[in-house]
Amino acid sequence: MALNLAKRMAFLKASEIREILKVTEQDGVISFAGGLPAPELFPIKEIEETTRIVLEKMGTKALQYTTTEGYAPLREWIADRMNSRLGTSFDKDNILITHGSQQGLDLSGKVFLDEGDVVLCESPTYLAALNAFKAYNCQFIEIPTDEYGMRMDVLEEVLKKTARVKFIYAIPTFQNPTGKTWNLERRRQLAEISARYNVAVIEDNPYEELRFEGEAYPSVKSFDKTGNVLCAGTFSKIFCPGFRIGWMAGEKELIKKYVLVKQGTDLQCNTIAQMTIAEYLKKYDIDAHIGRIVKVYKQRRDVAVACLEKYFPDGVRFTRPEGGLFTWIELPPHISARDILTRCLEQKIAFVPGGSFFPNEHKENTLRINYSNMPEERIEYGLKIIGQIITQSLS
Amino acid sequence: MALNLAKRMAFLKASEIREILKVTEQDGVISFAGGLPAPELFPIKEIEETTRIVLEKMGTKALQYTTTEGYAPLREWIADRMNSRLGTSFDKDNILITHGSQQGLDLSGKVFLDEGDVVLCESPTYLAALNAFKAYNCQFIEIPTDEYGMRMDVLEEVLKKTARVKFIYAIPTFQNPTGKTWNLERRRQLAEISARYNVAVIEDNPYEELRFEGEAYPSVKSFDKTGNVLCAGTFSKIFCPGFRIGWMAGEKELIKKYVLVKQGTDLQCNTIAQMTIAEYLKKYDIDAHIGRIVKVYKQRRDVAVACLEKYFPDGVRFTRPEGGLFTWIELPPHISARDILTRCLEQKIAFVPGGSFFPNEHKENTLRINYSNMPEERIEYGLKIIGQIITQSLS
Numbered sequence: 001m002a003l004n005l006a007k008r009m010a011f012l013k014a015s016e017i018r019e020i021l022k023v024t025e026q027d028g029v030i031s032f033a034g035g036l037p038a039p040e041l042f043p044i045k046e047i048e049e050t051t052r053i054v055l056e057k058m059g060t061k062a063l064q065y066t067t068t069e070g071y072a073p074l075r076e077w078i079a080d081r082m083n084s085r086l087g088t089s090f091d092k093d094n095i096l097i098t099h100g101s102q103q104g105l106d107l108s109g110k111v112f113l114d115e116g117d118v119v120l121c122e123s124p125t126y127l128a129a130l131n132a133f134k135a136y137n138c139q140f141i142e143i144p145t146d147e148y149g150m151r152m153d154v155l156e157e158v159l160k161k162t163a164r165v166k167f168i169y170a171i172p173t174f175q176n177p178t179g180k181t182w183n184l185e186r187r188r189q190l191a192e193i194s195a196r197y198n199v200a201v202i203e204d205n206p207y208e209e210l211r212f213e214g215e216a217y218p219s220v221k222s223f224d225k226t227g228n229v230l231c232a233g234t235f236s237k238i239f240c241p242g243f244r245i246g247w248m249a250g251e252k253e254l255i256k257k258y259v260l261v262k263q264g265t266d267l268q269c270n271t272i273a274q275m276t277i278a279e280y281l282k283k284y285d286i287d288a289h290i291g292r293i294v295k296v297y298k299q300r301r302d303v304a305v306a307c308l309e310k311y312f313p314d315g316v317r318f319t320r321p322e323g324g325l326f327t328w329i330e331l332p333p334h335i336s337a338r339d340i341l342t343r344c345l346e347q348k349i350a351f352v353p354g355g356s357f358f359p360n361e362h363k364e365n366t367l368r369i370n371y372s373n374m375p376e377e378r379i380e381y382g383l384k385i386i387g388q389i390i391t392q393s394l395s
Numbered sequence: 396m397a398l399n400l401a402k403r404m405a406f407l408k409a410s411e412i413r414e415i416l417k418v419t420e421q422d423g424v425i426s427f428a429g430g431l432p433a434p435e436l437f438p439i440k441e442i443e444e445t446t447r448i449v450l451e452k453m454g455t456k457a458l459q460y461t462t463t464e465g466y467a468p469l470r471e472w473i474a475d476r477m478n479s480r481l482g483t484s485f486d487k488d489n490i491l492i493t494h495g496s497q498q499g500l501d502l503s504g505k506v507f508l509d510e511g512d513v514v515l516c517e518s519p520t521y522l523a524a525l526n527a528f529k530a531y532n533c534q535f536i537e538i539p540t541d542e543y544g545m546r547m548d549v550l551e552e553v554l555k556k557t558a559r560v561k562f563i564y565a566i567p568t569f570q571n572p573t574g575k576t577w578n579l580e581r582r583r584q585l586a587e588i589s590a591r592y593n594v595a596v597i598e599d600n601p602y603e604e605l606r607f608e609g610e611a612y613p614s615v616k617s618f619d620k621t622g623n624v625l626c627a628g629t630f631s632k633i634f635c636p637g638f639r640i641g642w643m644a645g646e647k648e649l650i651k652k653y654v655l656v657k658q659g660t661d662l663q664c665n666t667i668a669q670m671t672i673a674e675y676l677k678k679y680d681i682d683a684h685i686g687r688i689v690k691v692y693k694q695r696r697d698v699a700v701a702c703l704e705k706y707f708p709d710g711v712r713f714t715r716p717e718g719g720l721f722t723w724i725e726l727p728p729h730i731s732a733r734d735i736l737t738r739c740l741e742q743k744i745a746f747v748p749g750g751s752f753f754p755n756e757h758k759e760n761t762l763r764i765n766y767s768n769m770p771e772e773r774i775e776y777g778l779k780i781i782g783q784i785i786t787q788s789l790s
Contacts, residue, residue: 003507003594003595004593005506005507006507006509006512008656009506014654014655015658021462034460037459039455039456039459042459044450044454048450048451051447052446052447055443059439060434060435060437064431064637065429065431065637099665102659103661111400111401111404112400114401114402128662131658131659134659135659198399241459242458242665244661244662257404261407263410263526264410264497264530265530266494266498266661267523269639270668271637271639273667
């Protein structure tokens with residue numbers, strides 16, 4: 001007789017991405033599926049040097065338990081960086097170190113969500129955020145987006161008529177999965193609506209420092225006068241994901257609530273990882289490092305966009321992202337990206353069909369392409385074949 | 396206007412231990428409060444060497460994302476070790492790497508608990524497990540313990556008359572907070588009752604390898620014929636806690652459910668930490684290392700027990716643990732350990748009052764003493780003063 005599990009286990013599904021990623025671990029697969037940074041850009045030598053310093057100077061501290069809040073010098077660095085970029089006036093007590101920004105999403109669910117509560121999100125939105133929130137038995141209402149970002153008129157309509165909205169989840173810059181960026185006005189409006197309706201905003205910003213061109217817009221948090229906006233950040237994309245170090249930033253009273261739930265969740269983040277990153281930030285120039293990443297990803301974006309124009313048939317629409325890791329493709333409505341994927345996998349090419357990025361009404365004619373993880377010639381080879389398969393399916 | 400939070404935020408409290416630990420970060424404090432391993436025993440040089448090897452040989456892999464399940468060679472090592480100690484026949488797919496064993500408890504809550512479900516536990520039990528489970532809005536029923544472990548007659552009575560019991564949480568070896576160990580018969584009975592009532596057991600075993608003397612009993616899992624028993628394990632006590640690497644072990648179908656909830660929770664554990672531990676286990680003799688830890692902790696346990704006998708007044712009862720990190724003290728019923736703590740803190744001596752280790756009926760005349768984290772002379776000095784303060788409060 002099977003054990004009796006929690007209700008949530010009936011509707012939690014394995015992330016399609018993680019399942020496809022397992023396929024892509026085979027040799028020779030060309031994968032546009034993950035959100036993986038380019039490993040050849042990881043500062044391995046510098047990390048080796050930094051780890052050595054941390055262990056020699058502070059080894060017993062680095063290997064011991066620390067506080068739930070996280071390593072103070074790292075929290076101070078994050079606060080300073082956010083202050084200079086966002087115009088906030090944070091100190092370390094505005095920052096909780098999390099196990100990647102993904103944990104910031106899980107903790108947001110724990111802090112805010114009861115069964116039956118409502119989360120508002122962009123349509124489409126980050127798949128693993130849906131999974132994080134869904135574990136708290138919430139419902140989703142998708143707010144449509146246009147070329148300027150989330151539709152604020154629809155958002156207000158929904159807020160007016162919907163009880164139990166706990167927060168609005170948004171990725172305003174180089175969104176996952178679409179690669180789109182909200183304009184200034186929408187950012188200002190979201191902060192204003194959040195204040196007016198007394199609803200929290202979880203602003204997820206993993207990609208914002210990876211801008212290739214164009215003007216950088218202020219964060220939604222920059223316009224927040226009430227303290228209703230919380231920011232999720234991460235070192236995964238600007239440094240490396242293996243350490244699993246991210247953060248939640250916000251008003252101190254709210255961050256205290258996050259600290260409280262993190263205590264029971266996993267006590268604290270990896271001590272040595274936090275200290276190694278803090279030492280790296282002291283010793284090396286992270287902006288120069290980010291500059292190198294941006295340069296490479298821009299070239300790969302350029303190749304990807306050129307290939308989409310060259311090899312993809314008319315009637316296919318796609319994003320030209322100004323930064324980040326992804327472009328998003330919309331096929332004609334009758335074409336299923338899952339069918340295209342099946343045929344691509346036969347040729348050892350992988351991507352993620354877009355359907356599962358929609359919490360409610362899956363648009364199966366969409367797909368997400370990651371361009372950060374492979375050299376240009378493989379991007380070109382892979383996109384050429386995907387383009388051919390789509391062309392065949394249209395004829 | 397304050398934001399509307401989840402119901403659980405009204406009854407989650409900061410862990411008293413973590414709050415006291417903040418006090419103990421001041422210089423010169425003698426602390427029996429934490430569950431901290433002795434940092435002077437951390438194999439710092441070996442970890443430095445191992446990290447260097449991992450970064451030089453497999454740097455790009457070590458700093459990249461990996462699978463939710465965890466690094467395969469580490470999972471294989473854990474499966475082999477459990478097989479040789481427990482008589483199980485695990486392979487890597489029976490093991491999920493978790494962010495410390497604490498995360499194993501949180502994920503257990505997510506896999507099993509709906510609001511209003513019931514968790515059965517020892518009375519008293521590990522405080523942070525209560526916090527982990529409580530976040531899923533469960534209730535607790537405490538099962539009393541005697542010198543042989545959890546009272547199985549009471550457990551059965553409760554199971555007969557209680558609906559919605561989802562699991563029994565137990566720490567059968569060198570229990571936290573009491574330092575007590577269940578006998579063989581109780582272990583066998585728990586597995587048998589778990590099968591008969593089709594209820595899961597979460598067997599938490601962070602201390603079992605730290606045995607100073609006496610016979611080692613088989614794990615409850617050793618007697619499990621149905622697959623209802625899940626084991627939480629950790630490298631925190633036998634290696635070092637700073638890496639935050641633990642595991643959940645159990646039947647493959649159940650572990651798959653844990654993998655599913657871990658995906659949304661934080662994607663995966665720290666990659667380089669997993670690879671560093673795996674490399675250490677290949678290159679060095681962890682049993683020799685554990686032997687060194689056991690030798691030191693045994694001396695400290697000896698000093699602690701001798702001091703309790705020498706300096707503590709009649710009418711005070713305490714455990715003589717055969718291993719692990721803690722002893723547990725019961726004062727006469729009218730004495731509050733919180734009052735004793737207040738007076739001890741004035742003399743810069745800290746411990747954890749026992750009340751919060753009881754989920755429902757706090758017994759305030761109890762306290763937990765950790766003896767693993769300080770040299771013998773500080774243990775003696777501190778316990779002498781605590782003994783004096785208790786003696787004064789009795790007169």
